[in-house]
Amino acid sequence: MSLVELEGLSAGYRGSPVLSDISATIGAGGWLGVIGPNGSGKSTLLKAVLGLVHHGGTVTVDGRHVSGLRQRERAKLLGYAPQLPQLPVGITVTDYVLLGRTPYTGLLGRESTGDLDIVVEVLERLDLLDLAERALSELSGGERQRAVLARALAQRTGVLLLDEPTTGLDVGHAQALLDLVDELRHERGTTVVTTLHDLTMAGQYAERLLLLDHGRVSAEGTPGEVLTTDVLGRHYSARVSVLPLPDGSPSVTPVREAVRRPLEG
Numbered sequence: 623m624s625l626v627e628l629e630g631l632s633a634g635y636r637g638s639p640v641l642s643d644i645s646a647t648i649g650a651g652g653w654l655g656v657i658g659p660n661g662s663g664k665s666t667l668l669k670a671v672l673g674l675v676h677h678g679g680t681v682t683v684d685g686r687h688v689s690g691l692r693q694r695e696r697a698k699l700l701g702y703a704p705q706l707p708q709l710p711v712g713i714t715v716t717d718y719v720l721l722g723r724t725p726y727t728g729l730l731g732r733e734s735t736g737d738l739d740i741v742v743e744v745l746e747r748l749d750l751l752d753l754a755e756r757a758l759s760e761l762s763g764g765e766r767q768r769a770v771l772a773r774a775l776a777q778r779t780g781v782l783l784l785d786e787p788t789t790g791l792d793v794g795h796a797q798a799l800l801d802l803v804d805e806l807r808h809e810r811g812t813t814v815v816t817t818l819h820d821l822t823m824a825g826q827y828a829e830r831l832l833l834l835d836h837g838r839v840s841a842e843g844t845p846g847e848v849l850t851t852d853v854l855g856r857h858y859s860a861r862v863s864v865l866p867l868p869d870g871s872p873s874v875t876p877v878r879e880a881v882r883r884p885l886e887g
C-alpha cells in the first residue's frame with residue numbers, strides 16, 4: 623500500500639520544458655489514468671516520477687522522496703513498463719522477466735527459487751507460459767508487450783507505472799491485462815498509474831483521470847467528470863459521443879463527420 627504524491631512537478635528535455643506544475647495525489651491502492659493528446663507529456667510525467675528525466679518539484683511515495691533513493695531502492699518501490707523499451711538481444715522471455723527480480727538478488731546476482739516462482743506466476747497470469755523459452759526477439763508485437771509488462775509485475779512493487787500498457791494488444795488480451803492489474807490492486811493494494819489512449823478503457827479501470835494538454839493539467843476527476851464531449855472536444859479536437867455503459871462508466875465513441883457527396887447521376 624503506497625501513497626504517491628506529486629507536488630509542483632515540472633520536467634523537460636535539454637532545456638525544453640514539457641511539464642509544468644503538476645500536482646496529484648494517488649491514494650494507496652488507487653488507480654490514476656493519465657490521458658491527453660499526443661505529445662501532451664504523459665510519458666514524460668511517468669519518467670519524471672521515476673527520476674529518469676530532469677525535473678523539479680517533488681515526488682514522494684509514503685512520504686519518502688523518490689529523488690533521494692538509490693536505483694535499487696527505487697526499483698523496489700516503483701515498477702515501470704515503458705512505451706518503447708530497449709530490449710536485450712538474444713534473451714528468452716523467462717530470462718527477461720527474471721530481470722524484474724534484479725533489485726532483490728544478492729551479491730552474487732543469483733535468483734532464488736522464490737524469484738523463479740514469482741516469474742512463473744506472472745508468466746502464467748499473462749498467458750506467456752507457452753512462450754517462456756522463446757527468444758524475446760522472435761515474439762509478435764503484442765506478445766513482446768506482454769513480456770515487458772510481465773517484467774514490471776515481477777518487480778512486485780507497491781506502485782506500478784504503466785505507459786500505454788495495452789498498445790498492440792488485441793481486445794481480449796488488453797482486458798485480461800487491465801483485469802490483472804486491477805486484481806493486484808485489490809489483492810495487494812498496488813497503486814497504479816497508467817497512460818492510456820483508449821478512453822473508454824481508461825474510464826472503466828481508473829478511479830480518477832488526469833488530462834494533460836501541453837504539459838499542464840487541464841482536467842482532473844472521476845471518469846464521469848473528465849470524459850465529456852465538451853472536455854474531449856476541446857482538448858483532442860475530436861468529435862465524440864459519450865454514453866453511459868451498464869456499469870455507469872462512460873463509453874467514448876468517435877463520430878464521423880457527415881460527408882457531403884455530390885448528387886450522383
Ligand SMILES: Nc1ncnc2c1ncn2[C@@H]1O[C@H](COP(=O)(O)OP(=O)(O)OP(=O)(O)O)[C@@H](O)[C@H]1O
Nearest residue numbers: 635636640658659660661662663664665666667817
Ligand atoms: N527524449 C526526448 N528529447 C526531447 N524531447 C522529447 C523527448 N521525449 C519526448 N519529447 C517531447 O516532449 C513532449 C512530450 O512527449 P511525451 O512522450 O511525454 O508525450 P505523450 O503525451 O506521452 O505522447 P504520445 O501520446 O504521443 O505517446 C513532446 O513534444 C515530445 O516531442
